[in-house]
Amino acid sequence: MTTKFTPDHEYIRIEGDTGIVGITQFAQEQLGDIVFIELPAIGKVLKKGDEAAVVESVKAASEIYAPVSGTVSEVNAALSTEPGLVNADPEAGGWMFKLTLADVTETETLLDDAAYADLTK
Amino acid sequence: MSPTSPRVFMAEPESQDLKQTPLYARHVAAGGRMVAFGGYALPVQYPPGIMAEHKWTREHAGLFDVSHMGPCFLMLNERSGDADRDHAAIAAVLEPLVCGDIAGLPPGKIRYTLLLNEGGGIEDDLMVARPPTGKEGGLFIVVNAATKDVDFARMSEAAGQVARLQRADRGALLALQGPEAAAVLARLVPETADLAFMEYGLYDWNGIGLSVSRSGYTGEDGFEIRCYAEHAETLWDALLADDRVKPIGLGARDSLRLEAGLPLYGHDLDLTTSPVEADLGFAISKRRREAADFPGAARILAERSEGPKRKRVGLIVEGAPAREGAAILDADGAPIGIVTSGGFAPTLGKAIALGFVPPDFAQAETVLQVSVRGRPQPARVVPTPFVPHRYHRKTA
The missing domain is CATH 2.40.30.110 (Aminomethyltransferase beta-barrel domains)
Incomplete structure (x- = not known):
């Protein structure tokens, strides 16, 4: 199991051919209190970089992009009643959606832990 | 994820030459996330975040740096010494630009009014205060940050040879807002307890001059306090020394005013919006309405009778x-x-x-x-x- 990152502050945790997507600790701190999350429909086919979800803070809406290509297989339904989970626990309980990866090798283009840490330093 | 911080508040291009308020160092030291707003670097939030800051203001007292706003004095060049005559003279300078009854303002009272154009659109919304008894012959006016240069020029032109406009936006303007604001300020300046909503007074606090309005932009009880720049940090620190007070950023200022239903110039109001459309008919005084002697009166009065x-x-x-x-x-x-x-x-x-x-x-x-x-x-x-x-x- 590895976790990769985008320069736009999404993470994707890869478990076999499934990727679990959310936003990083850094991103949730930047956004502040999250009050509403719009999640993709299950079955939606996304290309890398497509808009996948929208996170609303008190002040603004921010788009979440698909880190890699794939099909949405599951969404975190808890976020519809408790969007603050993304603030409290972004990289575990605050995950947003799961993708069945179209091409596992695509994840190699993403940032690893060290490279992402470097970006947000 | 896109965007990160800058667009979290109202979009404005990053700029190298942002102005700083006298409290800039305090905001940075308190962990304020500084953003560009109205040409100034101001905190959109502090570490607790917009939600916590908003709720703190509704329950206790929030302290806001609003030094980017446009306070100014409009003053007669020559006073007669007769208080009422001097007030009438300065009111006559401003009234042709606005729809409010400035002449009828009693000493120490504030009025919310609108700068209008000939088409009946709103150039800006503003607060006008008549100084307390003994200080007549001038008006204390606060306009919006983004419009202040244009407003000041308009008022200067209207002043002609009779009066002069003196900008006061180099100083500090603080807003203390919330149900505990009055008790907090009374600990520093007990006489401020006597002010009611939309009243204005001048006070001495340990040798520091404060001009205090009981007004604000949150819907809560509270004050807007002006002092010279060199005293800003002393006043800021003294207010924050009270543990009922926390610093609040622009993000919560916006969510508080929105809940209070208060329009924001440049967003809810602009050059095309009339006071009737904007549901600000209360700002058109009866005397001015009957005289129809304000800019855009034809459109505005027609909208009042026929609907906007x-x-x-x-x-x-x-x-x-x-x-x-x-x-x-x-x-x-x-x-x-x-x-x-x-x-x-x-x-x-x-x-x-x-x-x-x-x-x-x-x-x-x-x-x-x-x-x-x-x-x-x-x-x-x-x-x-x-x-x-x-x-x-x-x-x-």
Whole structure:
């Protein structure tokens, strides 16, 4: 199991051919209190970089992009009643959606832990 | 994820030559996230975040740096020494630009009024105070940050040879807002307890001159306090030394004013919006209305009797917040208006918005929709304020 990152502050945790997507600790701190999350429909086919979800803070809406290509297989339904989970626990309980990866090798283009840490330093 | 911090507050390009208020170092030291706003570097939030800061202000007292605003003095060049005659003379300078009764302001009182253009559109909204007894012959005026240079030029021109405009925006302007604001300020300056909503006084605090208005932009009781720049940090620190007070950023200032149903110039009001459309008819005084002697009187008075083409309303939105620019649709999905301010209301735990719709759709409880990212969401018209005002009004 590895976790990769985008320069736009999404993470994707890869478990076999499934990727679990959310936003990083850094991103949730930047956004502040999250009050509403719009999640993709299950079955939606996304290309890398497509808009996948929208996170609303008190002040603004921010788009979440698909880190890699794939099909949405599951969404975190808890976020519809408790969007603050993304603030409290972004990289575990605050995950947003799961993708069945179209091409596992695509994840190699993403940032690893060290490279992402470097970006947000 | 996109965007990160800069667009979290109102979009404004990054700039190298942002002005700093006298409290800039205090904001940075307190961990304020500085953003560009009205040409100034100001904190959008401190570490607790917009939600916590908003709620703190509603429950205790929030301290805001609003030194970017445009305070100024409009002063007679020559005073007669007769208080009423001097006030009448300075009021006569300002009145041709606004729709309020400035001549009728008693000493120490403040009036909310509007700078209008000949088309009846709003150039700015502003506060005008008549100084307390003994200090007549001038007006203390506060205009908006983004419009202040234009406003000051307009008022200077109107002053002609009779009066002069003196900018006062190099100093500090602090807002202390919330149910505990009065008790906090009374600990420093006990006499401020005597002020009622929309009253104004001049006070001495340990040798530091303070001009204090009982007013604000949150819907709560509170004060706006002006002092010279060199005293700003002393005053800021003294207010924050009271543990009922926390510093509050621009983000919560915006969510607080939105809940209070207070329009924001440049968003809910602009050069095309009339006071009647904007539901600010109360700002047109009876005397001025009867005399029809203010800019744009023809349009504005016609709208008063025949109704405007559009009206500002409050909306409660189900689901994602509808932001500025979102289309307002009727129940069948036809576009009828536009959201001019929108966001999440921390006090209510739901999305709210201000926007303009034709009068037929402006009745409370009218069922409408808003288009968010191309999808319609239910919305309904509600009376404003969304959260009741808690001003300290004087009981007769």
